[in-house]
Amino acid sequence: MTAPPTEVSSSAAGGPRRALYDEPEEGLPPPPEPEPDPAEPPVSGQWLPKPDATRVIVVANQKGGVGKTTTAVNLAAALAAGNLSVLVVDLDPQGNASTALGIEHEPGTAGTYDVLMGEHTIAQDAQRSPEPGELWVLPSTVDLAGSEIELVNTPGRERRLALALDEFMESNEMDYIIIDCPPSLGLLTLNALVAARELLIPIQCEYYALEGVAQLINTINLVTGELNDNLVLSTVLLTMFDARTRLAGQIVDEVREYFPEQTLPVVIPRSVRISEAPSYGQTVLSYSPDSAGAKAYQNAAAEIARRGSKETL
Numbered sequence: 451m452t453a454p455p456t457e458v459s460s461s462a463a464g465g466p467r468r469a470l471y472d473e474p475e476e477g478l479p480p481p482p483e484p485e486p487d488p489a490e491p492p493v494s495g496q497w498l499p500k501p502d503a504t505r506v507i508v509v510a511n512q513k514g515g516v517g518k519t520t521t522a523v524n525l526a527a528a529l530a531a532g533n534l535s536v537l538v539v540d541l542d543p544q545g546n547a548s549t550a551l552g553i554e555h556e557p558g559t560a561g562t563y564d565v566l567m568g569e570h571t572i573a574q575d576a577q578r579s580p581e582p583g584e585l586w587v588l589p590s591t592v593d594l595a596g597s598e599i600e601l602v603n604t605p606g607r608e609r610r611l612a613l614a615l616d617e618f619m620e621s622n623e624m625d626y627i628i629i630d631c632p633p634s635l636g637l638l639t640l641n642a643l644v645a646a647r648e649l650l651i652p653i654q655c656e657y658y659a660l661e662g663v664a665q666l667i668n669t670i671n672l673v674t675g676e677l678n679d680n681l682v683l684s685t686v687l688l689t690m691f692d693a694r695t696r697l698a699g700q701i702v703d704e705v706r707e708y709f710p711e712q713t714l715p716v717v718i719p720r721s722v723r724i725s726e727a728p729s730y731g732q733t734v735l736s737y738s739p740d741s742a743g744a745k746a747y748q749n750a751a752a753e754i755a756r757r758g759s760k761e762t763l
Contacts, residue, residue: 498532528751530583
């Protein structure tokens with residue numbers, strides 16, 4: 451069993467306190483990668499193909515600790531680095547996506563809460579991320595935690611985000627809008643499912659990996675039947691993969707059997723660099739661009755962009 455992390459003080463350079471682990475990332479084997487298309491040049495270092503229309507993707511999984519926010523921010527950063535315009539909507543009151551993308555979100559900061567309350571527009575509150583490329587963030591604050599109660603008696607409460615995004619897209623051209631949800635199936639997540647056109651589910655390669663996925667699928671079926679006929683499950687991404695364990699391989703096989711078309715060929719490795727990056731207000735692509743985790747997210751983003759350029763979802 452891996453020893454618990456040991457917290458150490460910040461370095462002389464003034465970095466934040468962080469945890470050091472006794473297992474270096476380099477000990478993990480590289481994740482499997484999709485077969486390259488011989489008709490196309492390698493994606494690494496290349497611009498990614500633009501979609502025919504704005505792709506609105508919600509990243510959701512009611513089970514916590516599956517790498518949901520990590521996936522949302524790192525895919526967004528990888529897409530933006532590929533010369534695509536990206537907006538990240540932070541719909542989690544914890545504001546972890548805002549933190550990872552270098553956006554201030556102290557209480558009172560204008561953002562998702564004000565948009566859902568109808569007080570501001572997305573264009574007013576979106577902030578440019580310091581990450582490379584055209585990457586924008588609609589930040590979240592703790593104020594968002596009370597929105598579900600405040601909106602409970604509001605007519606059309608589940609469509610607040612959809613209406614705000616429709617208004618935003620009328621005058622702002624974005625290639626991707628990625629919505630990061632809280633680990634629950636409450637009103638905030640429902641708003642995201644109604645506003646999105648695609649669903650991306652991150653599933654960790656650990657025991658109980660599919661726990662909660664069945665309930666999420668049931669919710670999706672209800673949403674598509676009543677509120678959003680355009681929502682499809684387009685992508686499943688396996689996260690926290692450790693090739694040294696037999697269990698991880700078994701879960702990969704099980705998920706790919708259950709979601710054969712949606713599961714990406716790329717898997718995200720369990721990585722110290724990925725875990726450390728948010729404490730510096732960065733994605734792993736900026737914090738450790740040569741790490742296995744950064745390369746895995748780049749490959750995953752490239753595959754998502756490739757799929758979106760060749761078919762209408």
